[in-house]
Amino acid sequence: MVQNKKVAFYTLGCKLNFSETSTIARNFQQDGFERVDFEEPADIYVINTCSVTDNADKQFKQIVKKALKINEKAFVAAVGCYAQLKPEELAAVDGVDLVLGATEKFKLTDYINDLSKNDRGEVHSCEIEDADFYVGSYSIGDRTRAFLKVQDGCDYKCTYCTIPLARGISRSDALENVLRNATEISAQGIKEIVLTGVNIGDYGKGEFGNKKHEHTFLELVQALDKVEGIERLRISSIEPNLLKNETIDFVAQSRTFVPHFHIPLQSGSNAILNKMKRRYIRELYAERVSKIRQVMPHACIGVDVIVGFPGETDEHFLETYYFLQELDISYLHVFTYSERDNTEAVEMPNVVANNVRSKRSKMLRGLSVKKRRAFYESQIGTSRTVLFESENKEGYIYGFTENYVKVKYPWNPELINTLHKVTLTHIDEDGAVRIQFLE
Structure with missing residues (x-):
C-alpha cells in the first residue's frame, strides 16, 4: 500500500x-x-x-x-x-x-x-490524564541547527494557558536518551542544538506521573556540555523561577552553552502576575537579569510578555512598560492576550477592549525594536563567532553569533553550516550586522 x-x-x-x-x-x-x-x-x-x-x-x-x-x-x-x-x-x-x-x-x-x-x-x-508517557523527539531544520525535545507537559496552572490541557502533566526524557539523541544529531554534522520542551526548567520529573526528579535541569546541561561533536547548545524558553543561579554560572563558563536566554515575564505588574498565577514576582525577574549581566555582560536576553490580560489597567500596563524599559534586556516577544475556552482567565471580569490590547501591543513592539537596536549597537567592535545558515537571501548569507546577533555577508555557499570568528562592524539598513572575518 x-x-x-x-x-x-x-x-x-x-x-x-x-x-x-x-x-x-x-x-x-x-x-x-x-x-x-x-x-x-x-x-x-x-x-x-x-x-x-x-x-x-x-x-x-x-x-x-x-x-x-x-x-x-x-x-x-x-x-x-x-x-x-x-x-x-x-x-x-x-x-x-x-x-x-x-x-x-x-x-x-x-x-x-x-x-x-x-x-x-x-x-x-x-483524556489528557492518559498522556503520561514520554516520546523523545528532535528536528533537523535548515541543516545548521536542531531542536531537541527534553521535556513535555506542564504542572503549572497559569490562568490564561491551555497547554496543560493539550499536553498533560510535566514529564521528562531519561538523561541517557537525551544524550543519545544529541550524539545522533551531532553525527549528522549539525553544529547547534536548541533544547526545547513545554517547561524545560522543570526537567527531571519522570514518566507516569512520577514526580521524583531523577536528574535536575542543571545536571542535564552539565551532561550535554560533555557530548563530543556539538559546537553550540542553546536553552530555549525557561521560567524565571526555574532558572537557578547555578545554571547561569555554569552556562557562563561552559564549553558549548551560548550566552542567550529567553525568559518569559508575561507582565511587569505583580498584581497581574498574581492574577495570571505566575510563580514569581517582578523583583525575582529583575534579579535573574542582573545575575546574567554580572557573569555574562554580553549575553542576549529575550522576554515574553502578554498585553491586555483581563483587569490590566493603564497603570498596570505602564508598570510593565517602564519595568521593561529600565531592564537590561535585548528583545521582546509580545503576545496580545486572547481568550481560551476552559481557562480561568476567560471567566474574569474587566475585559480589556481589543483596540486597547492592540495599542499596548504596538507600544511594546516599538520598545522591542529600540532594545534590539541598542543591544546590537553595544556589540559593534566586538569579536564573536558566527554560525552561517543555508539560505541565499537576495545575494546575502545570514547567520547568528553565539549571543544571537543576526549578521549578514555577501553570499558564499562555502560558508553554509560553518563557524567563523568575526568582528562586528556596523548595522545595515535591514537591521542585520555587517562583519569582517578575523581568520
Missing part, C-alpha cells in the same frame, strides 16, 4: 512542535513513505496544530484548503495541541480525515491503512 506514497507536513506553533513533526516524519519514512514539501502533490498531508493564539485556529482551515487545492483526493490528518483540545471542531473542517490527540500522534502511521477520504474526520483523542 505504501509503495511510492508521498507524505507532506505543515507545522504551526513552537519549536517543540517542529521537533515532534520531524519525529513523526521519520516514522513515515521508516514505513516506506517518501517525504515531500507541503507545496508538492502528496497522498497524505499531516498538519501539526497549535492552540496558543487565535490565529492558529484560523490558519488550520487555510492550510487544509491549500493541501486539497494541490491534491483534492489527499488524505488529511491533524495532530498536536489544537487536535487534543478541540478534536470534534477540527474533524468537522471540510476535507479533514483523521484527528489524533496527544497520546496517539506518534502512532499516526498505525491509523493509516486506508487512504480513502472520509465524509467526516475520524477522531482518536484521549
Whole structure:
C-alpha cells in the first residue's frame, strides 16, 4: 500500500512542535513513505496544530484548503495541541480525515491503512490524564541547527494557558536518551542544538506521573556540555523561577552553552502576575537579569510578555512598560492576550477592549525594536563567532553569533553550516550586522 506514497507536513506553533513533526516524519519514512514539501502533490498531508493564539485556529482551515487545492483526493490528518483540545471542531473542517490527540500522534502511521477520504474526520483523542508517557523527539531544520525535545507537559496552572490541557502533566526524557539523541544529531554534522520542551526548567520529573526528579535541569546541561561533536547548545524558553543561579554560572563558563536566554515575564505588574498565577514576582525577574549581566555582560536576553490580560489597567500596563524599559534586556516577544475556552482567565471580569490590547501591543513592539537596536549597537567592535545558515537571501548569507546577533555577508555557499570568528562592524539598513572575518 505504501509503495511510492508521498507524505507532506505543515507545522504551526513552537519549536517543540517542529521537533515532534520531524519525529513523526521519520516514522513515515521508516514505513516506506517518501517525504515531500507541503507545496508538492502528496497522498497524505499531516498538519501539526497549535492552540496558543487565535490565529492558529484560523490558519488550520487555510492550510487544509491549500493541501486539497494541490491534491483534492489527499488524505488529511491533524495532530498536536489544537487536535487534543478541540478534536470534534477540527474533524468537522471540510476535507479533514483523521484527528489524533496527544497520546496517539506518534502512532499516526498505525491509523493509516486506508487512504480513502472520509465524509467526516475520524477522531482518536484521549483524556489528557492518559498522556503520561514520554516520546523523545528532535528536528533537523535548515541543516545548521536542531531542536531537541527534553521535556513535555506542564504542572503549572497559569490562568490564561491551555497547554496543560493539550499536553498533560510535566514529564521528562531519561538523561541517557537525551544524550543519545544529541550524539545522533551531532553525527549528522549539525553544529547547534536548541533544547526545547513545554517547561524545560522543570526537567527531571519522570514518566507516569512520577514526580521524583531523577536528574535536575542543571545536571542535564552539565551532561550535554560533555557530548563530543556539538559546537553550540542553546536553552530555549525557561521560567524565571526555574532558572537557578547555578545554571547561569555554569552556562557562563561552559564549553558549548551560548550566552542567550529567553525568559518569559508575561507582565511587569505583580498584581497581574498574581492574577495570571505566575510563580514569581517582578523583583525575582529583575534579579535573574542582573545575575546574567554580572557573569555574562554580553549575553542576549529575550522576554515574553502578554498585553491586555483581563483587569490590566493603564497603570498596570505602564508598570510593565517602564519595568521593561529600565531592564537590561535585548528583545521582546509580545503576545496580545486572547481568550481560551476552559481557562480561568476567560471567566474574569474587566475585559480589556481589543483596540486597547492592540495599542499596548504596538507600544511594546516599538520598545522591542529600540532594545534590539541598542543591544546590537553595544556589540559593534566586538569579536564573536558566527554560525552561517543555508539560505541565499537576495545575494546575502545570514547567520547568528553565539549571543544571537543576526549578521549578514555577501553570499558564499562555502560558508553554509560553518563557524567563523568575526568582528562586528556596523548595522545595515535591514537591521542585520555587517562583519569582517578575523581568520
